[in-house]
Amino acid sequence: MSVPAELRYTQEHEWVAIDDDVASIGITDYATQALGDVVYVSLPEVGTTVTAGEPCGEVESTKSVSELYSPVDGEVVEVNEELDDDPGLINAEPYGLGWMFRVRVAAGGAAPTGLLSPAEYEELTQSAG
């Protein structure tokens, strides 16, 4: 299972990459392995405001549906349109072409709080079995 060192993580198995005041968000390799093949993803629309810890979309796989939580507060500035035609990108490249949406982080670019380091996230997935 891959947990890239340059990313931050959430309890809900999202990853976050922060570049200036824009956060790119997707779900982790661990999450895709638990879900199985993703067949559909419902993402927040560009321009909507999302709140850290609140649901903003859904991820459907063969066996289940899960809510997608925003890891940060802010405004959605971009969503990955490719996923509409090819949701399998999420399984194939969860940290690359399978990215989901980007948020301009509120609070003047202050680093979002409550995110997990790679080591903390790995510990979380190991305790979850």
Next chain:
Amino acid sequence: MTEFAGWRMPLRYGSEIAEHRAVRTDAALFDLSHMGQIAVTGAGAGAALDYAVCGWPSALAVGRARYTMLCAPDGGILDDLVIYRQAEDRFLVVANAANTAVVLAELKVRAALNSPGGEAVVTDEWPTRGLISIQGPNAADDLSAHTDLPLDGVRYYAGAYGTVAGHPAWIARTGYTGEDGFEIMCEAGDCEAIWTALSAGRPGTSGVAPAGLAARDTLRLEAGMPLYGNELGPDVTPYEAGLGRVVRLDKPTDFVGREALAARAAQGPRQTLIGLVAKSRRVPRHGYPVLAGTTGVGVVTSGAPSPTLGMPIAMAYVTAGATGPFGIDVRGNIEPAQLTELPFYDRRKGR
């Protein structure tokens, strides 16, 4: 891996969609050793089973198989079964893993209560037997490379004794995928050797990949086959499930549930099992309400994204006589769904 009826079972080995497609276009292997295997033997075995289940096992020719059900006295379904007649005085009953204990207990009680043909011995064979299934259009060619049994002579829903990879087995042309395929019942200790041999497939191919429970579920759903716990249970009779044909009211002898089932046949089912194809990409799941207009008329029993059709499909129970247009309440949004004849996929028609 997942918990399934007390077993640790692989939900998928890799991609469940790839596993599903392998069964539709090539072949794949399933380890079904968790399923119950119960032998009913003796001169009275056929007559005892005729009383115990709603089908007519004693009318089966040796070497043939039949899908049937074990019903409660009120007609409710306790399990759906495949019964193979392996010899004049020997039947093999294959039960769902979660129901094996109930089936075993009921068969023993019913055989003791009513065995007009003489001795009928009910034996739990699960502890010593395994079940490996190879399913898909190339299953016959792949299995032929490893068996001495001429498979051309084995019809659909028939079986015969032979060897696989040199080990004795009962080889039957049955499955739960809507595809051609075989189920191999063998000694538990021979499972690994048979699995390894079949994994190699036939010469000149890259072998046969394994498939897990997730693919098995989408395959049977596309084929319109019911799953115990979803479409079947103690609160429905075979008539609600659209499987009234398995109830042999023309059988001359009494059987458990006969009176209730005859009454249900006369009155008609209370609800109907229908097929729905969702018009949106959001997947209807087990338990979601089904509406006609704004009125609740039923509930989804099974739903999944269909790898073959490329859209979500569902089976649902609706009030008998309910007509569409149907909608499915997908977590608060009513998504339109098209009524579709079952099965969703028929290999003879290509879909």
